[in-house]
Amino acid sequence: MRNDIMLNYKKFLFTIVGAFILGFIILYMTMPKMIHLNSNYTFGGMRYFQTFAICLFGLGAFVGSAFSELNNKVASSNYLLIPASTFEKFLCQFVIRVLFGTTIFLFVFWVDAHLARFAALSHIVDQNNQLAGPEKFRFIEKFHYSMFLIKDQYPIVTYWKWYDGIAMILGIFSIGVYLFSVKLFFRKMGLIKTSISLVALFYLLAGIMILFSHIFYPRTVGFNMNLEEYTTTFHNISNVEIFIYSICYFSLLFLLPLGYFKLKEKQV
């Protein structure tokens, strides 16, 4: 890891600075520049979340650039011959791209959100094109991550069950790990091929569901899916929810070892 940081610190620094500037621009552009003093409009949790979701693509691209050494045969040879175990190589990329990348992303977004709010509020005007007074502060809320968990002034966690939250986090994490392993599966045009394969996986899953529907419910017509929904005794969760949760929960367990073994078996 020390070796990787020593060789790539400039690239990482440029990425952080680039992400900082881009994040600020996106946040600033989405914040209001003019307000109607009588309106109830607020740039709050939902708006911040929409911008956050857009910025997540940037994090996805960074995570997807893991194992960039495997881009071509020459660089692959150099990388595979570095005297370190496959586990160390895998862990190093995981720590830098996923753990450090996500932590820095969250910090950069937090700083950007505060700076963008400060910049937007400093020259926000009212309907008369006059600089708005102290009431302007209610139009753009101060950013904090817990606002993502609040809906209609109530914490979302009161609507959600614990397993909903874990499923969502693990689901996002699974997509991250899938992007992380891109170069291990596809040498060239990794992100495009990953997107195509994700769509293909979705259709494959749908295809299997349709096939099972036809097998177990012979009355099924065409491409319809027959999902017999019933509630289980486990926390009154429906069978469909269990199906979705199991994908979110277990795909990560499948993807990480698969990525590791792909690296272990990598040839030039």
Place this chain on the structure above:
Amino acid sequence: MIKIKNLSFYYKKKSPLFNDFSLEVESGRIVGLLGKNGAGKSTLLNLIAGLIQPKQGNINVNKFAPFERNPNFLGDIYMVPEEFSFPHVSIDCYVKAFSPLYPAFDKEKLEQIFEEFELDKNSHLNKLSHGQRKKFLISFALASNCKVLVLDEPTNGLDIPSKSQFRKILVSSVTDEQLVLISTHQVKDIDTIIDKVVVINNGTIIYQENTDEISQKLYFDVVPSLAGVENVLHQEKCPLGHKVIVPSTKGNESSIDMELLFNAIINKSIKAE
């Protein structure tokens, strides 16, 4: 030490590159792996370095199976590939980043080789010429003191003075515990440094011999005319007349003309015993 037993390898199943291939080379030698283009030299080096997996058979390098890529194995083998790429850093930064990964790395030796090759450690790697970058890689390989050094076409891209420097530095820095495997089709560049010749063609070894044994068995000469020369095993025309290989008589030794020997082997004028 490298032990290859019954190796089979193919990129396409219908055209196998190696079939039941075996080779054994001991430490303390500089081995010249010779062959025509496409003979399988680079593939063999990649198999030895663990970059590709054999389809069948065993490869044993310093008691390790290369494709397992054990860190101890990787720390004791260094490969100088024919084509290479570097990160965008200076020589000094590269050395600081990678040298700790090789347990026997000798920084003083590296600086000595840098001096001989006239390399500046503050230079940016990607701003150097191809030949200078190759010299850097060779310097790093020799300073790593790895037990196995695999050099794929090491003299490609080197100018004439650098080629002789390379020969001088290699011979002076390799120890008895090391094994150097040099693959090349520029046989003249290495004829004075190797002490074992292995020639492969179509995935099989067609000749392997130690150079001292070759000198005892064969005599290389240039004659103005073939008239009167007996038992010519192989001959080629040259500006001074004819280059010939004849059986060596007792106490009669010559320096090996590797190019002539290689052509003789490829033309089947000389066969391994």
